[in-house]
Amino acid sequence: MSVVIPVHNGMPHLPGTLASVLAQTRIPDEIIVVENGSDDGTAEWLAEHAPAKVSVIVQPTMVSAAANFTSAVQIADGHFVKLLPADDMLEPTAIEVQSSALERHPRAVLVASQRRIIDNWGTTIAPRRGLGPLRGEVDGRDVIRACALRGQNLLGEPCAVMFRKAAIDRHLPWDDSLPYAIDLDMYTRVLADGTAVMIRESLAQFRMSTGSWSAQLSDVQRHQFEGWRDRTVAAGLLELSSSAMIRSRFMARVQNGLRQTAYRVTAIRQRTRRRD
Helix, strand or coil: CEEEEEECCCCCCHHHHHHHHHCCCCCCCEEEEEECCCCCCHHHHHHHHCCCCEEEEECCCCCCHHHHHHHHHHHCCCCEEEECCCCCEECCCHHHHHHHHHHHCCCEEEEEEEEEEECCCCCEEEEEECCCCCCEEEEHHHHHHHHHHHCCCCCCCHHHEEEEHHHHHCCCCCCCCCHHHHHHHHHHHHHCCCEEEEEEEEEEEEECCHHHCCHHHHHHHHHHHHHHHHHHHHCCCCCCCHHHHHHHHHHHHHHHHHHHHHHHHHHHHHHHHHHC
16 A cells, blocks of 8 residues: 655645654555655755655656656555645544555445645644545445535545555546646546445545635636536536536535635634734
8 A cells, every 4th residue: 555745845744744644553555755846845854854664756857746646656556545745644544444445345446535624733624524425335427426516526635535556547647737626537537437435534634725715716616626527528427417517507606605715714714823
């Protein structure tokens, strides 16, 4: 089982990310960090402090986030692979619970859990987010449809997901033509090949960065979600009736409004924290 951590300017959170992986109840067979042109001290910290268990790969030249994600997954040798962004963290049982789920469900191409949303200081914003109505083992195309009808990526960020390596390998590279739907795009292609296991337990911590808090960005996310939905329909991976399409568009706008509210509230909390 492999954990791969693509990183560009990962300080000051990368040490905590690595610590959360090394503290797992089931230690991964390999932990790989792929360093991608950082200029904030990340490369220097890795050179001096990376634990012996951690392999560090340095990109010879800086590449796009999608290309770095692709390189990180390709390097992994494990039967299962988790791509962990450098500012997120895992709860102690994440690897054990998710890898065991894939072992018990041979048709599953991925497993997803709920996750805790935290701010830059690690304060909890939401203790359990994700999956919506999804439970247990679910056909992959039903997961895709559920995302479309709820107007959001129900599986969340990569920190909450573990892939079967052979399943994701078939669909590389990562595609950043819709950068705010890059995760959902990959999930969709992989999900078309099998089932997914949904674990209704928070097994990861996703960090909301200050750069994500703007109503304008939320609008971009909605438009890119709708681009993902329309592209998925065109590819034959999703069928929506006229009424279902109306519902999907409405729910995308609802989710957009909820994100805008969350961004504003969190930004206020951040400003208050800085003053204190």
